[in-house]
């Protein structure tokens with residue numbers, strides 16, 4: 001029997017997820033057709049699926065588009081990597097047509113909480129999970145005071161309360177010259193006085209979180225969960241340009257505990273960093289697949305494939321747990337800049 005899964009707009013890793021599912025269903029000899037859609041003409045992603053669609057730009061048309069597509073093609077499972085809050089608030093209407101929906105979460109309030117790094121830290125503390133000490137900063141004046149009388153003994157760093165791609169993350173370091181921030185932005189170091197001046201001169205203010213700078217290493221843990229139960233996970237320990245794939249250890253266990261508390265459902269990503277005493281603490285959870293989820297396949301564990309077969313009812317939870325621990329083998333990976341042939345035509349386009 002043919003089963004059908006639909007990957008709706010996600011991050012660039014939507015491409016790796018589609019490839020993972022396709023490879024896995026082939027090796028497990030199950031008949032899975034993959035549908036993919038995006039709001040934009042992302043042919044490098046859409047071309048990887050069996051069937052491609054463009055999503056409506058207008059959110060008002062999304063529900064109708066989903067229901068029509070699910071009915072027309074008899075799709076059994078939908079995954080979304082973006083717009084999760086919209087999907088979560090329309091879950092009942094979407095699932096009423098008999099499709100299984102994965103947004104990464106099961107509750108809108110926990111999705112919103114995951115996006116607020118300070119609220120997230122407070123919830124983790126409440127559950128006794130170690131997390132980076134996080135102070136919400138509501139004005140430039142507040143930041144000036146906090147920097148003058150730091151509550152932490154370590155060097156300080158800052159980032160927006162909500163954010164993605166590490167944008168706005170800076171380490172305060174008064175030993176760097178003011179110009180160093182412009183000549184070497186990749187070091188993410190800024191003179192605190194310079195930062196404060198810029199902040200005070202800005203017309204707008206976005207809430208910030210002030211933290212001690214954690215020396216690392218950093219872990220990014222990709223997790224497959226079902227209503228808060230972790231079925232499979234692969235940790236990437238990041239050291240310099242290399243990433244080490246692991247499936248045990250303190251950071252790995254902490255990430256799994258975090259996903260459980262957050263009621264994760266689908267593919268999610270938890271990041272930790274070791275503090276100055278060498279203990280991992282939580283940095284954040286993203287209730288969606290990470291950009292690097294595709295890298296984890298080098299461990300032998302195909303998280304997107306396991307996810308798809310589970311969503312389609314082709315694999316039981318215990319079988320996933322068993323397979324993930326049986327096939328895992330440690331690996332070291334390095335990301336490289338690559339280029340692919342971009343086809344301007346989409347032969348699999350079905351609209």
Ligand SMILES: Nc1ncnc2c1ncn2[C@@H]1O[C@H](COP(=O)(O)OP(=O)(O)OP(=O)(O)O)[C@@H](O)[C@H]1O
Pocket residue numbers: 132157159163164165166167169211212213214215218271273283284286
């Ligand atoms: N307290 C900290 N100490 C040291 N490094 C930190 C700290 N907070 C954040 N970082 C660094 O900044 C990066 C971005 O932080 P964070 O993951 O919280 O933000 P983000 O914008 O959500 O990033 P992304 O979505 O790309 O993972 C982290 O991966 C980490 O390397």
Ligand SMILES: [Mg+2]
Pocket residue numbers: 166271284
């Ligand atoms: Mg992050």
